[in-house]
Amino acid sequence: ATPTSIMVGTGKAAELGILFRGGEHLERAQKINAVILDKTGTLTTGKPALTDIVVKNGDEGELLRLAASAEGPSEHPLAQAIVRGAMERGMTTESADSFEAIPGYGVRAVVAGHKVLVGTRALLRQEGIEISAVEGAAQELEGLGKTAMFVGIDGKVAGVLAVADTVKEKAAEAVRRLKDLGIQVVMATGDNRRTAEAVARQVGIDEVWAEVLPQGKADRVKALRDRGKVVAMVGDGINDAPALAAADIGIAMGTGTDVAIETADITLVGGDVTGVARAVELSRKTMRNIR
Ligand code: ADP
Numbered sequence: 001a002t003p004t005s006i007m008v009g010t011g012k013a014a015e016l017g018i019l020f021r022g023g024e025h026l027e028r029a030q031k032i033n034a035v036i037l038d039k040t041g042t043l044t045t046g047k048p049a050l051t052d053i054v055v056k057n058g059d060e061g062e063l064l065r066l067a068a069s070a071e072g073p074s075e076h077p078l079a080q081a082i083v084r085g086a087m088e089r090g091m092t093t094e095s096a097d098s099f100e101a102i103p104g105y106g107v108r109a110v111v112a113g114h115k116v117l118v119g120t121r122a123l124l125r126q127e128g129i130e131i132s133a134v135e136g137a138a139q140e141l142e143g144l145g146k147t148a149m150f151v152g153i154d155g156k157v158a159g160v161l162a163v164a165d166t167v168k169e170k171a172a173e174a175v176r177r178l179k180d181l182g183i184q185v186v187m188a189t190g191d192n193r194r195t196a197e198a199v200a201r202q203v204g205i206d207e208v209w210a211e212v213l214p215q216g217k218a219d220r221v222k223a224l225r226d227r228g229k230v231v232a233m234v235g236d237g238i239n240d241a242p243a244l245a246a247a248d249i250g251i252a253m254g255t256g257t258d259v260a261i262e263t264a265d266i267t268l269v270g271g272d273v274t275g276v277a278r279a280v281e282l283s284r285k286t287m288r289n290i291r
């Protein structure tokens, strides 16, 4: 590889909004034969909106006010959807007295003297909270591709908040172009399997890793590499950072968190996910020209 052709290649890529951290990544991208795409914020806009409030205990306003207050300090797109949903419904939130984000699970906070949990089934179960009373409602929402978040207040399930995310306009095209290049395409998400598969269907992905924790994404990337695959991981969140680091090539959405961008080898400006296929195409062209 001549330094000049690499420079020309990375320059062209930059014009397309594909920023390579170094020339070696442009050289390596041609070899990619498996791409793992994160769901939230990568295939979807990551700007989800609150759509449903299911109340089990107490009233709807109180449920939403406590959940939104608990989510206030969180940077997670789901948290911001809940906070916006509360604001749009004219609610005022208060600052949490204590707050803890649990990546891949949700948040734990104390609000106005109440112990509040918002997140996955596993989060509430870990605290010994029985959720069967809202399970039916949650599954129905998930079947529609929505993310259902369980709310626990003072040791009891209080209800479910559902958030719907929109698939990015170019997500299906991005997947098709990768498949056309002969690349194995997988979706990875911490979200539950029902929601994940509903979204995967919409974008044309048949292989789904659902309900995987941040380290789980990284472990599965490593396992693929051990089987001889050259793996690119594409993500946007703090929860994707371990997998971005574990991949042969980490690709971050420019719209994502700083941690993801700092960990990645390539950044896609504006979060245009078709940039993954274009990066591979460009690398193949560049390397062909110099051989
Ligand atoms: P993804 O892999 O799709 O980007 P994450 O790993 O960030 O998703 O989160 C996995 C799941 O954990 C979410 O679908 C949600 O149910 C739950 N979760 C994570 N963070 C939060 C939060 N701040 N509030 C509520 N639920 C959350």
Ligand code: MG
Pocket (backbone or CB within 6 Å): 038, 039, 040, 041, 042, 235, 236, 237, 240
């Ligand atoms: Mg994400």
